[in-house]
Amino acid sequence: MGTGTDAGAESTNLAGESPEQVAEPTEAEGETTVTEEGSELERTIGLTGGLAIGVGTMIGAGIFVFPGLAAGRAGPAAA
Numbered sequence: 001m002g003t004g005t006d007a008g009a010e011s012t013n014l015a016g017e018s019p020e021q022v023a024e025p026t027e028a029e030g031e032t033t034v035t036e037e038g039s040e041l042e043r044t045i046g047l048t049g050g051l052a053i054g055v056g057t058m059i060g061a062g063i064f065v066f067p068g069l070a071a072g073r074a075g076p077a078a079a
Helices: 021-022 047-074
Strands: none
Touching: none
16 A cells, blocks of 8 residues: 655545545436426424424523623632
C-alpha cells in the first residue's frame, strides 16, 4: 500500500481503491424531475419532533437561567 511519500508509487486508500476509482462520477439512479405542481412539503410535526422541540427548549432555557442562579448564590467575586 502506498503512503504518498514514495515517488512514482501508486497510492491507494484503506479500501485498496486508487483515487481514479473513487473519483469516477456515477449515474443517478431513478432520476426525478421537479414540477411546480405538488412540490411543497406537508407542514406537520409528529410526536418525536414535538418532543425534540420541547426538550431542546427546556435545555436551551436552562443554559441561560442556571448560571444566573449560581452567580446569585456565589456572591461577589472579590470578598
